[in-house]
Amino acid sequence: MKTWIPDARNFAYLNWKQVDALPRESTLLVLPTAAIEQHGHHLPLATDTLINNLLLGHALAKLPANAPVYALPPVHYGKSNEHIGFPGTLSVSASTFMAVLRDLGASISNAGFKRVVLYNTHGGNTALIDVMARDLRAEFKLRTFALHGSAGAKFDGLTAQERAYGFHAGEVETAYLLASVPELVDRSAYTSNYIADVNKPELLAPEFAPATFAWLTRDIAASGVMGDPRPATAENGARWLDQAATKLAAALDAMLRFPLSPAS
Ligand SMILES: [Zn+2]
Numbered sequence: 530m531k532t533w534i535p536d537a538r539n540f541a542y543l544n545w546k547q548v549d550a551l552p553r554e555s556t557l558l559v560l561p562t563a564a565i566e567q568h569g570h571h572l573p574l575a576t577d578t579l580i581n582n583l584l585l586g587h588a589l590a591k592l593p594a595n596a597p598v599y600a601l602p603p604v605h606y607g608k609s610n611e612h613i614g615f616p617g618t619l620s621v622s623a624s625t626f627m628a629v630l631r632d633l634g635a636s637i638s639n640a641g642f643k644r645v646v647l648y649n650t651h652g653g654n655t656a657l658i659d660v661m662a663r664d665l666r667a668e669f670k671l672r673t674f675a676l677h678g679s680a681g682a683k684f685d686g687l688t689a690q691e692r693a694y695g696f697h698a699g700e701v702e703t704a705y706l707l708a709s710v711p712e713l714v715d716r717s718a719y720t721s722n723y724i725a726d727v728n729k730p731e732l733l734a735p736e737f738a739p740a741t742f743a744w745l746t747r748d749i750a751a752s753g754v755m756g757d758p759r760p761a762t763a764e765n766g767a768r769w770l771d772q773a774a775t776k777l778a779a780a781l782d783a784m785l786r787f788p789l790s791p792a793s
Pocket residue numbers: 568576577696697698702
């Protein structure tokens with residue numbers, strides 16, 4: 530898999546003696562979680578994993594050289610059963626996903642490290658990340674953080690409709706890939722579907738509402754796209770990437786400074 534992680538911050542490029550020399554209390558280890566799943570007719574299966582690596586790599590490059598932050602190899606497979614029925618989707622169950630995170634947390638804790646952040650870029654994993662962040666805190670006393678997607682970047686220029694419901698292979702994801710791996714984007718194969726309409730709010734919404742319905746992609750988007758990739762540009766992708774990386778770097782910096790134990 531392609532990587533944008535600076536070599537000096539790639540945990541798996543260290544040998545064990547170099548790891549042993551890292552300061553245990555202050556070092557922040559970033560565990561990326563993503564997915565290998567269908568992204569419509571125009572984006573590759575690895576889209577969420579590539580975006581994770583792209584954003585994290587640019588965020589790490591913004592940190593001071595002496596900030597002790599390292600990226601662990603990503604958990605490529607996620608809980609993607611919303612995309613079952615599309616060839617190429619490789620999904621693991623919630624229990625498998627959580628077991629992998631739990632075991633990696635055990636290894637991190639056994640090595641004496643105290644700070645870990647779960648950096649997730651696949652929506653199907655979000656609920657499990659929140660569960661595991663608390664469980665790693667409770668079981669191993671790790672100071673565990675959760676970090677999601679573009680860390681609240683604004684995405685100027687998006688329509689309200691795309692902002693609300695362009696969450697899979699839509700304009701943002703397509704723009705990120707156009708800016709970084711345009712050879713993996715098939716611009717002749719764009720399709721568009723929306724799971725709901727911001728101008729016609731219903732009581733039962735697919736996401737972000739007090740009352741929701743559980744959705745499967747095949748129920749609502751035959752091509753696998755939820756959003757509209759057509760307005761995506763490499764220029765917007767590059768600008769949003771820089772904005773997201775700035776937000777992510779600020780979050781990582783705050784995690785580095787966060788107290789290990791409650792103030793007494
Ligand atoms: Zn995606």
